[in-house]
Amino acid sequence: MTETVSIPTLSGDAQFSAYVARPAGGAKAAIIVIQEIFGVNPGIRQKCDKLAAEGYLAVAPDLFWRLEPGVELDPDVEQEFERALDLMGKFDQDQGIRDIEATIHHIRRDMGITKVGCVGYCLGGRLAYMTAARTDIDASVGYYGVGIDGLLREKHAIAHPLMLHIPTEDGFVDKDTQAAMHEGLDDHPKVTLHDYEGLDHGFATEVGKRRNEQAAQLADRRTSAFFAANLS
Template identity: 75%
Template sequence: MTETARIATLDGTDNFGAYVARPDGTPKAAIIVIQEIFGVNAGIRRKCDKWAEAGYLAVAPDLFWRIEPGIELDPDVDSEMARAFELFGLNKTDENIRDIEATIHWIRREARVAKVGAVGYCLGGKLAYMTATRTDIDASVGYYGVMIDQMLNESHAIAHPLMLHIPTADGYVSAEAQAKMHEGLDGHPKVTLHDYVGLDHGFATETGKRRDDEAAQLADERTVRFFAENLG
């Protein structure tokens, strides 16, 4: 079952939309699906649906709502890709994290699911890392997260398991940035990094030109096991 929920901001002065997919029966746990720069589009909704099919409550908050609510873009359309980069420039990740924290509170208090994980892609991969460093999320996964190498000074705050999927030919994350991520995180007891040799950004998208089926399936299998182990 799917629905659109309204989630109150942390300060209670406003609210934002979220796509919610519910499993049959009592959820094993909850997973926040963090969008790319394309909004809560069909691919992100499909990821939520798949988590619900696996027995989880899945929630994808609209993180661009302060700019324009309900944005849905297709990365295979040039004009929509250009718009996505405009949104990326306007977006404020500190506000995103507060909205993700509000989503965690909504899941625990209103949906009454205690254990909460997060999985994010691209911008969402960065936000998954930030969620691990700035909230009490129980487990986090980031796919091809951007600019994480610039936030390694926050790694000491990671208290719960974090997994990062890193394609080595990522056009938006340089080899130097990847090396910094490994240098800063390989020794962290809560962090696991997986490299995908020769693959580019977006390889695990649900549909479209960027997807690599074999690598996407491998990364997703690792993510499924990770949440099964860490969300109980």
């Protein structure tokens, strides 16, 4: 079952929407699905639906709501891709993390699910790292997160498991950045990094030209095993 719910901000002075996919039976845990720069589009909703089929309550908050509620863009359409880049430039990531924290609180308080993880893609991959460092989320996964090298100073605050999927030919994450991520995180007891040789940004998207089927399935299997181990 799917629905749209309203989530109060941490301050309680406003609300934002979230797409929710519920499993057929009782949820074994909840997973927050953190959007790319393209909003809560069909691909992100499909991610939620697949997680619900695995027995999780999946929640995708609209993090661009302060800029424009209900953004849904197609990365394969050049004009929409450019619009997404513009939105990303205007987006307050620190505020976005507070909205993710509000989503965690809502799931635990109002939906009655204690164990909460998150998985993010692109911008969401970066936000998944920030969520691991700045909240009490139980487990986090980031796919092709951008600019994580600039966040390594926060790594000591990561108290719960984090997994990062890194395509080695990512057009938005150069080799030096990838090397810095490995140097900074390989010895972290809570962090696991997986490289995907020869692949580019967006390889695990559900729809569109960027998907690499074999690698996407491998990464998703690793993510499923990670959540099964850390959200039980």
